[in-house]
Amino acid sequence: MELLKTYDQTKFSPEQKLTADIYTWYLEDRVRSHPFIYNDYPINPTVFSVHNDLLQFFTDIHPVANLKNAQDYITRLSQVDTKFEQLIDA
Numbered sequence: 001m002e003l004l005k006t007y008d009q010t011k012f013s014p015e016q017k018l019t020a021d022i023y024t025w026y027l028e029d030r031v032r033s034h035p036f037i038y039n040d041y042p043i044n045p046t047v048f049s050v051h052n053d054l055l056q057f058f059t060d061i062h063p064v065a066n067l068k069n070a071q072d073y074i075t076r077l078s079q080v081d082t083k084f085e086q087l088i089d090a
Contacts, residue, residue, distance in 0.1 A: 001027040042087055050087060054080060 004027070009020055042050045058077065063069050 001031070038090075042090075050083070054083070 001024070004020065004024060007020070009017060012020060046052075058073070062073055062076065064073050
């Protein structure tokens with residue numbers, strides 16, 4: 001945001017001015033939202049939830065095509081409890 005403020009916006013084309021205005025709003029919105037950074041809902045009934053992400057990872061994303069993949073799968077699966085413990089702590 002500091003760098004953006006250093007530009008002479010009077011020299012911008014209308015399109016550049018619009019882009020700069022939108023980007024300024026975006027950055028200021030990020031700053032305004034900072035006090036609420038930890039107010040999220042990682043477990044919720046939507047598809048954008050930690051439990052659904054894990055389900056998708058273990059069923060659709062993680063390959064199990066050979067012994068090494070299977071060993072990695074089991075290692076990651078054994079870390080699910082830790083993931084949820086950390087989530088509860090957060």
